[in-house]
Amino acid sequence: MSAEMIHHSFFPFNSVRSMALEGEKYDKNVENDLIMKWAKENNNDLLQIVCGYEALPLPSRGSEVIFHPLEHLQAIKYNRPEISALGLCENFPEMKMQCSLETPEVNTRLAAAEQALSLSLWTVATVCRVLSLESIMAFFAGVLLEKQVVVASANLGILSATVLSLIPMIRPFEWQSLLLPILPRKMFDFLDAPVPFIVGIQQKPADMKLKTSNLIYVNLDKDQVTMCYLPPLPRYKELISELGPIHARLSCENSTAKRHPVYKCNEVQAKAAGKFLQVMGCYMESLCSDLRSHSITNVQSKNDKVALLLKDSFIDSFPCRDRPFMKLLVNTQLFSVLSDSQLS
Template identity: 20%
Template sequence: MSEDQITSPLIKALTQEMPNLINSFAIFGVSPSTSPNTPTPQIQELYKYPESYKFPLKAEQFIVPRNPTIIPLTNNEIFKEQPIRYITILPGEIESVLCVCIQQNEFLNITSDLINPTGLTTQLFSVKYYTQRTYCFTTTCPYFLALFPLLHYIAERSYRNKLEYFYSVVLRLTLLSPNACLNPIKPSLEAFIHLIFRIPQKQSNPLSFTIENNKYTFARSSPPLPLTPLSQAMSMVGDYSLIRLFCTMSVEEILNILSVMLCGMGVILISENISTATSCIFGLLSLFYPFSWPGIFIPYIPDELFEFYETPVPILCSGKYPPYQCRVNAYVQELDQSYLSFFMSKISRSFISLQPNGFTLPWRSELLKKLTDCINKYVPKRPTMYDREKFIEMMPAQRVIEFSTEVMKIMNECLYRRLENSVVNFCTEMKECSLENFIQQFPQKFNTVGALFMKKFVESQHFNVWWYQLGLNTLKIKSSSTK
């Protein structure tokens, strides 16, 4: 499929070429000087590198979509919980950027060495509270398999230094002066950050990197020819997100949602788990390729922006249940649905959907069988939400990439290539066929079930764009990227 005209802010965010892999690094969260009794703690920018970088307006709402909390510490085990990983997009007036985030629990009054490299005082240990702080990279390259390990290293290293010192004082293993600090590491951390900021965005080979004498190689797939900025970007998005999508939802649910998207309708995924929800949203986006999502795209709706659910424009997003009933122009699917929420019909009480559930995909049976076989090959048993991320992290990166490559191969062979061939052959037979005539005549080729899907499909905005990109209006058929 040709990509001559790329105008969508989403596509620009995925394909804009910049000199380096990473644009900025920042830490957002509650300031250590905030009172524990503050009813609504404010999100602040606590650290930024480089200092000259300017975030889009209201970026903190998208970087930290869930309001932070300040909670009394009752158990130190809270700091052993795995950080939450998620991806979002920061919308700007001119262009948008990707934002890769890691959120971890931290003491309210103990911050990263990057924020406050000075010593801890005995006053910090009187009453203990914890909150959530978010470490993030902005980028225009969705090389998530490399970005998350690099970000995790910075987040873990910069805070563990303070945490180790805290425990040494609390456990009285070492008695230092009240203003002492254990091996301040801000200079070495900033040297590391400066080093990774020099990594070029264009990577012809998998990225290799040495951290503290340990060499790490971050795998990536090779997209099929012809190579385009969008095909390379979607390949990297799929490497990270497809395994998480298929570990979260059943194949039947995924195909149902894909049919809704191909018919030009919106999709809203509901989940309290930001990591799960955003991974699934990006997984659906990669499954939708070679088409480009034409509507609004918000990986996770911030708590203050629930009105986005009610937009009349097709929207692809995730978020938690709104505090009031919404009338939505989208198909709503709850992730990790519990028996209680199903029994209480929580979706129907929170959303009034103005759209049908979608239509049956053509060649659905074959797709269902081949994708199910692929799942059984790579994921013998779908893990629970609690074990999902741990299960995926234990998988070798190359095997994760093999899974995404095989899934996209099945989608292209069993769906997208057949759709393209059907459209091109019909236009060739008709000799002269305007888009208006095509929309009226093409669905009649199919049986009743197929005709319902095809009618919605060819009337959609993404099909309209695809039609002109292929040159079907003049029968100058261009080479397609659906290989």
């Protein structure tokens, strides 16, 4: 949430904004400074945190930034990774040349990879502690097929970590619709929207029912996933077999993790979460690694070449038992975006 959004919530009469806008040019930094001054004078810690974050400069790649907005809070350190640590050059060889170019497409892809890396270990360690492996796979399958996913828990830290764990877990795919780690109660009407979403709530509404096959409800406090039938994930048994020992190791860390905030992982948890994501990454790559073998090149006007995926041919390349899931997957927005990117 930006300082501008917070400003509207805390200043109904816009007195500070009018001061910032007295000149002809609007200076966002001036407004942020004025809001920060008001927050300090009125001992508003929340607003000071937001304004401090808003004013924080973006560190260069490979450098560290320290965020310490309030003296009585512990400082947060963030080490911004180098491009080589993002894994793009390995998964997308064409990125080796593109990463040096400052284009919107490249910057968007780099930002998505950096976000996934930052969220990777602590979010995956958390979801493995609160959900069984079978529940995680059901949750994961629903996200891949772009269902409406509602995650519930009384613990805000666990809730947000679980929702955010899907970002690194589905790489190289990227979620294309709304993702809200915590949906405020006053916005529960949004749950009736006819679009894919992943949202976190603290308590299930009394009148919420599985009205359609698109809705999946994940209760973190009870380790329950309620959903209509979905075809099984490709190579489901093999995936469960690979992830089982890793998940069991993380589950054993639950009592240790309860003594710390969810974003803190010890060496054992981080190592296990890294292995879990490594297996998931190889699995996800197997679902989209052979796209070019099932595409044709269509020459457009002005000799522009466009590669088109032959969906039926691609689906038929999978074993019969895996095809029902793949038929649904290839028609999702997240698959279309990735395939277009790889074939372009």
